[in-house]
Amino acid sequence: MLNRTEGIVIRTMDYGEGHKIISLFTRSMGKISVMVRGAKKVKSRYSAIAQLFTHGDFVIYKGSQMGTLNHGEPIHSYQEIREDLHKAAYAAYLVELVERMMPEAEPDLVMFEQLLAGLSAIAEGKDAMIVIHIMEMKILALSGYLPQLEQCVSCGRTSGDMVLSPSNGGILCSACKAKDHHAMPVSAKILRLLRLFQRVDLRMLGTAEVKDETKAVLKAAMRGFMDTYLDVRWKSRSFLDQMEKYKL
Template sequence: MLYRVEGIVIRSMDYGEGNKIITLCTETSGKIGVLVRGAKKIKSRHAAMTQLFTYGEYVFFRQNGGLGTLNAGELIDAHAALREDLFLAAYASYACELLDKTLQDEEVGSFWFTQLKACLEGLSAGKDPQIVIHLFEMKILQAAGYGPSFEACISCGRTDDLLVVSPRLGGKLCRSCRHHDPAALQISPGTFKLLSLFEKMDLRRLGNIEVKEATKQELKTVMRHFMDMQLGLRLKSRQFLDQLDKYEI
């Protein structure tokens, strides 16, 4: 059966002497693997369609839900700037690997696709990459069914001014319920405000916002705890990103 889909390349690997297999995140068909014959050859007309972060229209033949074979393709946005900048490439690679490891092959939903598309566009547009990525992480948690709640106590539903969040329980704790998680994190008002904003905001609505460095560091710590506790993924791209962060000025 012939398929025509818009997709973003979230993984690309060599296959044989001249071929590549790409994994696409699509809006209508979930996550799909596609074989691109001759993609490694110098004169290949499909080579550009196999580059990581590429957004395009892909036409491929697929039978019985297996690996597709590319027939034709048209670039919509190559996101070349992301591959040319080491730091942006690291952030974008993390976003793609995170979605790849979280999204199952049989899962279909436009939310995954639209949020990844917005993430890559935000990085390309020069928005703060750390803020973009943490918001994307929040959307991934929500799409996977582990979205934290910050509006009221996750245990009893009461609201108070205690700024304590529990990555293990999945959200805010009030004074009466803090004992349920001794490892819960006390955070600053600025970080709590961002987390509350991220909970409700679609990544497509993110503008250019300035966040204090101390707040960003605390936000990174909190989101790292949520991601590790709720998803427990070990990603090579995150390890590389952590190494780069040590040298970023």
């Protein structure tokens, strides 16, 4: 049975001497694995469509086993991402979030649009770290672990100084912060940004600049929630850390 769908290549793996298996996140079929025969050959008509980050139109033969690519046309290759180490590193984490956390064969149009918008934002030079934090929030929400950032998770208080407590699932007020001795102090500005991450649509993301010191706090906050609730070793995130450590 032939299926035509719009999709984004979120993972690639060499198979045999000349083939590739790609993981596609598609608009109408969800996340699926597809065999691309001959994709590694220099003159293959499928070499471009089988590259990581490629957004394309795919015709897939789907039987009872893994799908096989019958035809494919790139819509956007995102060459500007692949040619830039920093953009490629952040984009790799973006697609890994989707590849590792989205269930197989369950369409999610909203997440598809957000991934596409995230790749476009990175390609356009918007702040890639902010893009991935927004997507992390969406992944946490999808997994049922969206942090409670509007009121104290213990007593419900909505005003006053707050601390961030990943282990408690959100914020604690000054009266309740003793419940978590590892809670992270956060300013009102940081809290506003984290709340914004929960609401913003990546298709509407602007070009606002965020100071490096603010980014460091946001990174620590998001790492706290991601590592507390999602037991995943992110390969691409490790590379981002190395890139930052050695100032590549």
